[in-house]
Amino acid sequence: MSSYLELSVGKLHVLLDTIEVAEVMELVDNEKINNDYYLWREKSVRVFFMNEILANTTGNDSSDQAGIIYQSNEQSPILLVVDRIEKMWNLEGNEFIEMPTINEKLSALFDGIYSASVERQLLKFKIPVTEQGLEQC
Numbered sequence: 001m002s003s004y005l006e007l008s009v010g011k012l013h014v015l016l017d018t019i020e021v022a023e024v025m026e027l028v029d030n031e032k033i034n035n036d037y038y039l040w041r042e043k044s045v046r047v048f049f050m051n052e053i054l055a056n057t058t059g060n061d062s063s064d065q066a067g068i069i070y071q072s073n074e075q076s077p078i079l080l081v082v083d084r085i086e087k088m089w090n091l092e093g094n095e096f097i098e099m100p101t102i103n104e105k106l107s108a109l110f111d112g113i114y115s116a117s118v119e120r121q122l123l124k125f126k127i128p129v130t131e132q133g134l135e136q137c
Contacts, residue, residue: 072128
């Protein structure tokens with residue numbers, strides 16, 4: 001069983017495996033964030049605005065957002081900026097269906113869908129989330 005954070009990015013809801021999440025934070029008025037980097041624990045980390053990456057123009061109208069520091073063994077930490085963190089899910093791997101090849105952008109980032117949620121379908125990020133995968137979008 002794995003734990004996932006449900007993140008909202010505009011109208012999309014995505015799941016991020018928590019195993020490589022180093023920190024979750026509230027970002028008020030996008031303070032201390034420029035377009036490329038954020039200072040975290042005296043390190044400059046690359047910022048990825050998920051609304052822009054997913055070409056989602058229906059994002060959060062507020063300047064208050066959430067940030068997730070994602071740190072895998074394969075790369076330096078990165079900051080994922082999303083609209084909100086909705087909740088935590090504990091799920092088994094067999095609860096996901098394979099991601100259909102809808103478009104290259106989604107296929108580069110996501111590898112499954114959790115569809116047992118009554119409210120909405122949740123896209124599952126590939127593990128690990130990589131700068132290369134985010135840049136492809």
